[in-house]
Amino acid sequence: MNGQVSDILAEDARGWVIRLQDSSFDGWDAFADWLERDPAHLAAYNAALETDQAMAALFAVPPEPVIEAEPVAARPSRRLFLISGGAFAAALAVVVGWTSLDTGRSARTEYATAAGERREVALADGSKMVLNGATRVALLDKRHAELIQGEALFTVRHDAADPFIVKTGDVTLEDAGTVFNVVRDETGLRVSVAEGAVIYQPQADAVRLTPGDALSVTGGAKPEVTRTVTADVGSWRGGQLVYRNETLERVAADVSRNLGVQLRAGKGTEAIPFTGTISTQGGPGAVIERIAALTGTRAIRAGKGWMLDTIDGAPR
Amino acid sequence: MTSLASTSGLQRVLESERPRLLRFLAARGAGDDAEDVLQDLWHKISGAEARPVADPVSYLFRAAENVLRDRQRASLSRDRRQHEWQDLANSDDAPQGERVLIARQRLREAEETLLALGPRVDQIFRRYRLDGLGQAAIARELGISLSSVEKDLQKAYRALAQLKDKFDAE
Incomplete structure (x- = not known):
């Protein structure tokens, strides 16, 4: 990049890359403040971003083919x-x-x-x-x-x-x-x-x-x-949840187990029948948004987790 | 506090947050393209099916960041094509199979680097960067403080950045 970025600046820039990846990040104005403080900050941020994306891409490399050990199985x-x-x-x-x-x-x-x-x-x-x-x-x-x-x-x-x-x-x-x-x-x-x-x-x-x-x-x-x-x-091992006429309550339980988030069906939605395929890829926030769109509900935060609520339910 | 917005609601939020978004995009290096980025964003949120968004303002900032990244990536690859950077040309010369082998070797090194920092750092990095779990959720899952999660993530990202420097020097 543009000359040597100091270690401290590189560390700060990485900190922003890390924080921005959290789906609950909301410090956008503070981030803009930091970028405006010194033109070198933007260059450092872009460098850190490029590094992060290059390294994360490595983890998407297909592993070597698995050879089955047991002939019977x-x-x-x-x-x-x-x-x-x-x-x-x-x-x-x-x-x-x-x-x-x-x-x-x-x-x-x-x-x-x-x-x-x-x-x-x-x-x-x-x-x-x-x-x-x-x-x-x-x-x-x-x-x-x-x-x-x-x-x-x-x-x-x-x-x-x-x-x-x-x-x-x-x-x-x-x-x-x-x-x-x-x-x-x-x-x-x-x-x-x-x-x-x-x-x-x-x-x-x-x-x-x-x-x-x-x-x-x-x-x-x-x-x-x-x-x-x-x-x-x-x-589910391939990141797909497939349903035929399943209750939303069960869909929510499956998603919680697969993604490590708490998702439950709110009052009046438990029995909504769902038919379709849900991809569990792309981070919990995106998955839950997709489910809400597919099931005609809306996703709201509830305590530590999420709840699927009826669209016409009273807003909290 | 949770607010909800339908797509047209999102467009209303975009209008009311336009100054903040423009300031952010300018700071983020959008230059003269800042208005264009917002225009792209406007079309994006009108094209999407109506779906609830938990935090519309954050959603728009994130979407703006993503649109900007896409545009910067596209212009970067245009520049690279024009300059025909030597290293890029070299890596294009390497046959596909060889590149996969190099990538696998590098993945192994990255995995070893993470594990060398301890199994918890490795696990937290994977949960956060690869599975997309939030820091708060990881802290709850592991029963540790948020600042421990943050510190472990800093360690992991720092070590991977150093490894990338090493790869680049190879």
Whole structure:
């Protein structure tokens, strides 16, 4: 740039680059004041901006192709990679190692993610779990997992003699050769199947779910089975939330988990049915604005988070 | 305090904030283009479907900043084409595959640089710069103070800027 920018000036300029990136930044007049104080400030800011953009662009470089380690799991896994493509590869890049909280008394291992985080867990038998944000999964033994809360996509190596079991709440899901997604949150339970089959409550209802089936349970009601598209199962990993006639309450819960923001449906909007695809890319503010536009609601700040409110509701 | 504005509301806000926006754009180096930038912005907000905006004034300043960045980028690449800067010509000569390899190598170095500052700095940088989470949300998520988040971000950005200088010297 224009000669050597002093370290202090460079630091100040970087400070503005950092602050401006926060979607809640509102110090525009102070920023203009700083720029006006010395013509060198603008040059320093532009230099810092260019550096920031060049470095951030590096993080968008596609990582080297992932080679599947387990031949048994290779077929379903590879298909999953195709479904979500580059975006999933990018999500993989942010997967950090997992922590295991060994209780000491058994082989129980717990995996947890913060809202907005993702984590992939490879199991000893070649099966795999991908945890969405705000999710806790306990592995009771190598063929037995419990989804305590949140959302996870299971890619299970099938063994008819030793079925893989997922417990969640008082519900048991048994695999029959399978890629399936399970959500347990405040809105109830959702199970969708991409490959193979899952048996819901094998000892009781024994509902057999095949590819494209989506089961939903709200409160104590009977399970409802609807159809989805298999390619959409687990599409959250690629930054897409796909809905057919889903309540806004559930959309809000999903967004909160995926983005690490609190979003809830305001009074009178919980049951608004939503059909469509929401991209979770571009920062929480932009995503929430898009959702409001798509669902005919308006997004307002509520406490630490956001609320979707009816357009005709009284302004606060 | 939350106010809401529809698109036509946004245009009203733009009119009433015109002096502030012009002053900002002038300070930001828009020069004679400041009025043009506002004109672009006016069309942009009239073209968008009606959608609620939580803070219309901040929204307009940010949109003005973005329009300005786009224009400056476009004029910069025009200048570069005219001057045929040697380094740019060189990097264009490098085959696509090689450039991807260099980029991957640099990404690895950037990741190592961040991790060397500690896992928390690395995590905060990713949440903020790559995931677009706000500083306040990150502070809540990690249960730390806002100023700790700020300091960690400064460390991360400073280290990446130094790494960029190193790349440029290579």
